[in-house]
Amino acid sequence: MYSMxxxxxxxxxxxxxxxxxxxxxxxxFPSSIHGQTMSHASLKYHEFNKSYAEMKMEYSYERSxxxxxxxxxxxxxxxxxxxxxxxxLDEHSKTWGNVSYTNSCIWDVQGTETSDYHLVAPYxxxxxxxxxxxxxxxYFSAGYAWQxxxxxxxxxxxxxxxxxxxxxxxxxxxxxxxxxxxxxxxxALPNTHLLSLHVGAQKYKxxxxxxxxxxxKMVKEYHETGLGTVYSRFTGQNTSNDIQGQAYDxxxxxxxxxxxxxxxxxxxxxxxxxxxxxxxxxxxxxxxATNDYTLMAYYRKENKHNLWKIQTMxxxxxxxxxxxxFGTDAxxxxxxxxxxxxxxxxxxxxxxxGLYGWDTPQRHHYSIQTECIWEENAQTHTKNHNQLDxxxxxxxxxxxxxxxxxxxxxxxxxxxxVQWAIHSTYNIPxxxxxxxxxxxxxxxxxxxxxxxxQMRYDSPWNISQKQIFVVAKYQYGNFAESLQTHRGTFGIGxxx
Amino acid sequence: MKKVNNNLRWVASMLLxxxxxxxxxxxxxxDVSHSKVALALESPTAISDxxxxxxxxxxxxxxxxxxxxxxxDAASSISTSLVDGIYDIMVEGEGDATxxxxxxxxxxRGELQSVEIADITDIxxxxxxxxxLDINSGFVLAEIFISGxxxxxxxxxxxxxxxxxxxxxxxxxDAQGLILMESALQSDMHKDFYVLxxxxxxxxxxxxxxxxxxxxxxxxxxxxxxxxxxxGTAVIVEPGQSILxxxxxxxxxxxxxxxxxxxxxxxxxxxxxxxxxxxQTEVPDLVKLYASSASVWSPHVRAIKTYAIAQMPEDVTxxxxxxxxxxxxxxxxxxxxxxRIMDSKKYFVPTTWIKDCVNLSNETAxxxxxxxxxxxxxxAWVYDGTxxxxxxxxxxxxxISGALLQDTNDSAHDFENSVDANPFYVFHAE
Numbered sequence: 001m002y003s004m005x006x007x008x009x010x011x012x013x014x015x016x017x018x019x020x021x022x023x024x025x026x027x028x029f030p031s032s033i034h035g036q037t038m039s040h041a042s043l044k045y046h047e048f049n050k051s052y053a054e055m056k057m058e059y060s061y062e063r064s065x066x067x068x069x070x071x072x073x074x075x076x077x078x079x080x081x082x083x084x085x086x087x088x089l090d091e092h093s094k095t096w097g098n099v100s101y102t103n104s105c106i107w108d109v110q111g112t113e114t115s116d117y118h119l120v121a122p123y124x125x126x127x128x129x130x131x132x133x134x135x136x137x138x139y140f141s142a143g144y145a146w147q148x149x150x151x152x153x154x155x156x157x158x159x160x161x162x163x164x165x166x167x168x169x170x171x172x173x174x175x176x177x178x179x180x181x182x183x184x185x186x187x188a189l190p191n192t193h194l195l196s197l198h199v200g201a202q203k204y205k206x207x208x209x210x211x212x213x214x215x216x217k218m219v220k221e222y223h224e225t226g227l228g229t230v231y232s233r234f235t236g237q238n239t240s241n242d243i244q245g246q247a248y249d250x251x252x253x254x255x256x257x258x259x260x261x262x263x264x265x266x267x268x269x270x271x272x273x274x275x276x277x278x279x280x281x282x283x284x285x286x287x288x289a290t291n292d293y294t295l296m297a298y299y300r301k302e303n304k305h306n307l308w309k310i311q312t313m314x315x316x317x318x319x320x321x322x323x324x325x326f327g328t329d330a331x332x333x334x335x336x337x338x339x340x341x342x343x344x345x346x347x348x349x350x351x352x353x354g355l356y357g358w359d360t361p362q363r364h365h366y367s368i369q370t371e372c373i374w375e376e377n378a379q380t381h382t383k384n385h386n387q388l389d390x391x392x393x394x395x396x397x398x399x400x401x402x403x404x405x406x407x408x409x410x411x412x413x414x415x416x417x418v419q420w421a422i423h424s425t426y427n428i429p430x431x432x433x434x435x436x437x438x439x440x441x442x443x444x445x446x447x448x449x450x451x452x453x454q455m456r457y458d459s460p461w462n463i464s465q466k467q468i469f470v471v472a473k474y475q476y477g478n479f480a481e482s483l484q485t486h487r488g489t490f491g492i493g494x495x496x
Numbered sequence: 497m498k499k500v501n502n503n504l505r506w507v508a509s510m511l512l513x514x515x516x517x518x519x520x521x522x523x524x525x526x527d528v529s530h531s532k533v534a535l536a537l538e539s540p541t542a543i544s545d546x547x548x549x550x551x552x553x554x555x556x557x558x559x560x561x562x563x564x565x566x567x568x569d570a571a572s573s574i575s576t577s578l579v580d581g582i583y584d585i586m587v588e589g590e591g592d593a594t595x596x597x598x599x600x601x602x603x604x605r606g607e608l609q610s611v612e613i614a615d616i617t618d619i620x621x622x623x624x625x626x627x628x629l630d631i632n633s634g635f636v637l638a639e640i641f642i643s644g645x646x647x648x649x650x651x652x653x654x655x656x657x658x659x660x661x662x663x664x665x666x667x668x669x670d671a672q673g674l675i676l677m678e679s680a681l682q683s684d685m686h687k688d689f690y691v692l693x694x695x696x697x698x699x700x701x702x703x704x705x706x707x708x709x710x711x712x713x714x715x716x717x718x719x720x721x722x723x724x725x726x727x728g729t730a731v732i733v734e735p736g737q738s739i740l741x742x743x744x745x746x747x748x749x750x751x752x753x754x755x756x757x758x759x760x761x762x763x764x765x766x767x768x769x770x771x772x773x774x775x776q777t778e779v780p781d782l783v784k785l786y787a788s789s790a791s792v793w794s795p796h797v798r799a800i801k802t803y804a805i806a807q808m809p810e811d812v813t814x815x816x817x818x819x820x821x822x823x824x825x826x827x828x829x830x831x832x833x834x835x836r837i838m839d840s841k842k843y844f845v846p847t848t849w850i851k852d853c854v855n856l857s858n859e860t861a862x863x864x865x866x867x868x869x870x871x872x873x874x875x876a877w878v879y880d881g882t883x884x885x886x887x888x889x890x891x892x893x894x895x896i897s898g899a900l901l902q903d904t905n906d907s908a909h910d911f912e913n914s915v916d917a918n919p920f921y922v923f924h925a926e
Contacts, residue, residue, distance in 0.1 A: 218882045220860060232561035236860030236881050281831075325559055325581045328610040329686050329863060333830060337614040338580035340528045382528070383560070 037296050037313075038251040038267045040198045041154030042186035045094050045145035046257070053085040056493030058471065063107060064485045068443050068477065070110040070436035071117040073133065076487075078104035085496075093146035102137040109133045111436035113221070114208055115164045115174040120243050122226035122321060122343055122379075123275045123286040125208060127170055127219050130436075135164040152186040152194070169217040172210045179203045182249070192258045202247035204273065210239035223275075223285060225323050226343040227379055227386035228428040228437065231285060233326075240278040241285070247271035259302035267294040283334055287322040288343075298353075306358035307367075317347040342383045349375040363404035371396040384429070388437075390444055391423040408459035415452040421445050446480030458495070467495040531616035534575040535587070537568070538625040540604060543593040548604070551589030558582045558610065580614040586873070587624050595628075603629035605905075607869040609710070610686070627714065627870030629905060634669060635805055636852040636903050638662035638738055641890035641917040642795035643878055645748075645755045652887060653752040655744045655775070657795050658761065658919045661805060662738040662893070664901050671731040673724060673810070674851070675785070676741055676765075678795055679802035680720040680842040683875060684861035687827035691716075695824050701837045703828040714868045716844045717804055717853070718823055720788035721795075723765045724808065726780070731762075736899030740919055741765065743794065745779025754888060756919050767792040785814050786843050799856040799878040799886065802867055806849035821845065847871060854907050856891065874908035890917035899924045 063075035082100040089095055108131065114124035115135075138161040145154030162176035182200030189195055212218045221239050223231040248270055255263040269292040277283040298311035321343030326334035350373070357367030371394075378389035396417035403410045424445035428437060454473040461468045470492050477485040535553060539546045551568035559581050566576065568589065585608045593602050606626040613620065639660040645653045659676060663669050681689070689709035692701070723741075725731055733739055739762040748755035758764075759779065766781040767774045772791035787793035795801070808817065826839035853871035860881030865872070879886035891911045894902040901923065902910045 220881060229560065231559060233559045323559070325614070327582055327612045327614075328688075337582065337612050338529055340579065340581075342528065383562075 037253075037265050037294055038198055038200075038249060038269075039156075040184040040186065040196045040251065040253055041143045041145050041156045041182060042152040042184040042196045042198070043154075043194065043253060043255065044096065044143060044156075045147060045152045045154055045186075046194075048086050049088075051085075051087045053083070053087075053496040054493060055081075055083045055496070056469075056471070056491050057081050058489055058491030060487060060489040062475075062485060062487035064483065066439070066481065066483050067108065067110070068479060068483070068485065070439055071112045071121075073106035073109040075107040075485075076104055077107075078102060092148070093144070095142070095144045097142040098139065099141075100137075100139045102135070102139075104135050104137075106133045106135060111440075113170065113172040113174075113210055114243070115162055115176055115206060119204075120206070120273060120275075120288065122224055122345075123243070123273075123288055124224055125172075125210065125221050125239070125241060126224055127221050129170055129217075129219055131166055131168060131170075133164050133166055133172075135162060137162050150188050152188075152196075153184070154186075155181070155183040157181050169212045169214050170210055170219060170221070171213065172208060174206060174208045176206045177204070184251075186253075188257065192256065193261065193263075194253075194255050194257050196251075196253040196255070198249070198251035198253070200249040202249070202271070204246065204271075205242065205244040207242050208240070223277075225286065225381070226321055227381040227388055228431065228434050229342075229381055229383060229386065231323065234277060234280075234283075234285070238277055238279050242276045242278060242282070243273055244276070245271060245273035245288075247290075256300065259307075260300060262297070262299050264297040265294070266296075268292070280334055283326065284324055284336070286324065287339075288319060289322075290317070290319045292317050304359075307355070308357070309353075309355040311353040311355075313349075313351045313353070315347065315349040315351070317345075319343075319345040321345075340383075342381050343379070344382070345379045347375065347377045349373055357400075365400070365402040365404075367398075367400045369396075369398040369400075371398075385427065386429070387425055387427040388441065389423075389425045390421065393420040393422055394418070395420075408457065410458075411454075411456045413452075413454045415450075415454075417450050419448045419450075421447055442481055443479050443483065448480070449478040451476045461494070469493050469495065529580040529614070530577045531580055531613050532575060532577050532619040533613055533616070534619055534621045535568075535585070536621055536623050537587060537606065538623060539593075540626050540628045542628050543595050543602060546591055546593040546602075546604075548589045548591030550591070551587065554586040554588075556584040556586070558584060575619060578613050583611050583613055584609050585611055585622065585624065586869070587626065588873075605629050605869050605873060607865070607873075609864050625714070627868055629870055633665045633900075633903070634663070634851050635671065635674065635733075636662050636664045636893065636901060637803060637805060637854050638664075638901060638923065639890055639892045639917075639919070639921060640799075640803055640854060640856065640876075641919070643797050643799055643886040643889060645752055645917070646887040647752045647754060653748070653755055654794065654797075656748045656752075656755045656758060657743040658756075658758065658917075659741045659803065660738050660919060660921075661733075661741065662901060662923070663733040663735050664903060666735050668732050668734050671725050671733050671739055672729065673727045673808050674731075675722055675724045675806050675808055675845075675849075676782070677717065677719040677723075677804045677806065677845060678721040678793075679804075679866055680718040680788070680840065681802075681866040682796070682800045683802070683855060683857035683866055684798075684800045684863055686863035689825050689827050691718075691823060691825045695822070695841070698826075698837055698839050701826055701839060703835070703837065706826075709825065712825075713866065714870075715847050716823070717802075717806075717847055717850060717867060717871075718825065718842050718844050719786075719804075720842050721793050722785040722787070722817075722843060722845075723782040723793075724785055724814070725763060726783050736924060739763070741782065742779065742919070744775045745777040746775065756917075758919065761919075765793060783814065785817055788842065797886075798858060799891075800858055800861065802853060802855045802872070804845075804853040804867075804871070805851050806845050807851055808849060817843070852903070853905075854891070854911070856907075871905060873904075873906040876907040876911035877913050880914065886914070888917055889914045891915070892921065895923055 058080045060078045067074035080102040084098050086096040110130040112124045112126050141158035143156035158180045160178040164174045180202045184198035186194045186196035222235050225231050251267040253265040271290040273288045274284050275286045277285055293316040296313040300309040322339050322341045324336050325338040327337045353371045355369045359365050373394040375392045380387050398415045400413045426441045452475045456471045458469040473489040475487040553566050553568055555564040587606045590603045604626040606624040642657045647653050690706035691712040692706045741763045742758045742761040745758050745761045745764040747757040747759050749757050761779050763782045764779040769791050774792045821843045823844040824841045826837050829836045829838050855872045855875035857875040858879050859877050876891040878889045892915050896902050
């Protein structure tokens with residue numbers, strides 16, 4: 001059983017890696033917050049059967065006349081340096097790690113002065129000015145797993161730090177710290193499957209301080225409460241606030257340890273975030289509770305020359321927001337007297353994926369992936385019956401080919417996708433500071449097309465026993481309002 | 497086949513567990529909590545047999561600024577259900593009443609500020625005292641400019657503040673003995689103030705003793721600066737005409753082309769002191785009764801205080817005012833376990849003396865009304881909280897028609913906000 005498990009690990013690792021590489025382009029459309037399954041440290045043990053280490057540097061540039069999502073800006077000028085390693089320590093233990101540093105300038109961010117918009121919305125701070133944002137992101141992660149007769153036990157620790165700021169008024173300065181720790185245990189079942197349980201915890205904190213160097217340029221800062229509403233009582237110059245909270249995630253995975261078989265995984269993540277105003281003795285202004293569920297099932301069949309896989313996934317995201325109400329300010333301390341749960345956001349997504357890949361005798365690899373996603377995304381603020389909802393049908397296709405040349409390899413990947421806007425509703429009052437929301441709606445409520453081409457060339461480096469690679473990627477988007485986006489990425493790397 | 501059945505059984509089990517988790521972890525939608533309140537109106541003591549014909553109640557949610565309005569019905573009270581929160585409640589109306597033995601049509605107003613409405617199991621009754629809205633057509637503050645101007649180099653220029661007092665009646669009025677006052681309290685700093693009936697040392701004050709300020713302000717105005725137009729010589733102001741009270745009566749345009757020539761002002765406030773020399777000009781001085789500043793007095797440049805003009809009775813002298821009109825008030829500062837009594841000693845003026853009163857505040861900082869709603873229901877503003885737009889800006893009373901300026905004791909409606917200051921603005925053709 002043990003030796004069979006070791007042999008099956010080889011198949012499992014090839015399969016996972018092959019599928020993982022092919023699935024890099026699976027989610028061509030930005031997923032709604034998550035939409036992907038959790039990674040188990042115990043299963044990562046089986047991911048590769050030999051050590052590797054890789055360093056790369058990538059430069060990306062995009063500058064569009066208009067943003068697709070105002071809060072994400074209309075382009076980026078970004079440099080990323082990344083190192084990945086996977087090391088087999090001995091016959092029963094492995095370790096891995098990832099370090100990255102990203103320095104970017106995001107053009108013309110509107111509608112938020114708070115970072116991690118998609119995570120903390122709608123309880124953000126915003127104004128009518130906005131502007132370019134500079135950001136530095138640091139990411140560290142490390143994992144370790146070891147295998148016994150029947151068990152594989154692993155753990156991972158990851159930390160993300162973000163510093164985002166602007167050099168002209170209004171001048172936000174946001175510091176984010178996000179820590180994630182998890183452990184998982186996988187048991188080798190008699191039927192050549194692995195059953196893995198993952199438990200994780202997260203700690204999140206974002207400190208936001210916004211200032212003005214020139215009094216002539218002071219503007220009001222709004223503490224938004226969702227869909228065109230603001231917490232009027234504290235609108236003005238209350239520009240220092242913290243968002244902090246914690247999350248817990250659980251996952252159960254059932255996957256084959258042989259090349260073919262049925263697999264399934266279910267994930268649940270629950271997160272609570274609270275926004276506090278520092279100028280009022282850390283007044284707890286709002287609370288945001290998020291529950292994220294994912295259920296995936298697949299069947300995979302693989303032999304020596306080809307692989308095919310069919311997968312279905314259900315993703316449910318529920319977010320509920322609560323505004324805390326405080327009493328008279330005459331006593332210096334604001335006592336909480338009530339709370340109002342007005343904000344609701346839910347996402348229901350159903351997807352079907354298909355993958356077929358094959359090898360040729362010349363060791364060339366080809367694959368075709370298709371994906372179809374039905375997504376319903378709805379937000380409501382029950383106070384004034386404000387409403388924003390979309391229903392999309394997204395379809396993607398990814399063609400991947402990898403040619404093994406004499407000592408090098410060339411990989412080309414072409415991805416195309418269409419998002420059809422089936423239904424949309426916009427019921428939000430229009431105000432001067434709220435105009436960015438209508439801009440987002442005008443784009444999201446219409447059909448859109450995206451194309452991407454990526455090429456990677458790996459070659460041995462004559463100077464040492466290393467391998468170098470270059471990557472070039474071009475992404476094109478076609479949206480409503482005659483908006484077209486172009487993004488180029490170029491990178492070089494070395495495999496140690 | 498058996499292996500496939502086992503696999504399917506595992507997948508089906510996980511599906512069921514997942515669905516169960518989703519269902520069990522989905523919380524019921526929580527209803528937003530509501531509470532029922534009832535209003536009981538107390539008629540003004542100066543009138544009797546009040547029969548109102550038109551009464552409106554306005555609830556303003558302080559968290560969202562959402563306004564709920566309803567008519568006061570013919571019964572003696574009104575009840576409604578409100579979302580739990582903190583509210584400002586305003587009642588305004590009119591009707592017939594007996595005033596000094598005669599039937600008159602009067603206007604009344606009453607308010608409660610920062611009322612906590614939450615966790616009320618039955619129904620909460622709120623008593624609102626109404627005040628007679630005495631819209632007098634005598635002297636009014638027509639224009640207030642106190643924020644300074646800006647030099648062409650972008651520097652802040654001070655010393656050119658002014659108050660323009662206007663005769664809004666149809667008869668000539670004598671301005672001698674008229675006093676100009678600045679409030680001691682600020683509209684952007686709401687505290688739980690109490691007023692003591694007799695002076696005490698700070699250490700002897702017990703938190704909670706005295707008259708709550710919300711009651712005290714109905715009949716009194718606490719001031720930290722009192723300047724009077726000299727008595728002894730009549731200062732006749734014709735209908736539609738005005739007098740100008742300034743800080744320094746010189747030609748400021750020499751030093752700052754964006755400022756004014758105030759050499760033709762009627763009076764200036766002058767502070768003789770040993771700390772900081774004030775500038776003496778040819779403009780006649782006001783009589784200084786009191787100013788909290790040990791050196792020179794300047795109106796609060798952020799325009800977040802209240803200004804009033806009052807007529808001191810003839811039998812009140814400056815000496816008796818200083819002796820008899822002192823007041824001590826306090827609030828308790830609380831921060832965690834730290835509690836401390838913060839008291840001040842100033843002067844008060846009975847509201848019956850007041851001819852006109854104007855609340856000033858900052859659009860983004862307004863917290864409370866520091867005077868009775870009968871004196872001023874709202875506030876005018878120079879500064880909206882953005883940029884330095886307050887420099888060179890004033891508040892100016894609106895013209896109804898001809899020489900008549902609007903005066904409903906509601907500054908939000910009576911004044912044009914943040915206008916270019918002009919001490920010689922022409923309100924009407926001669």
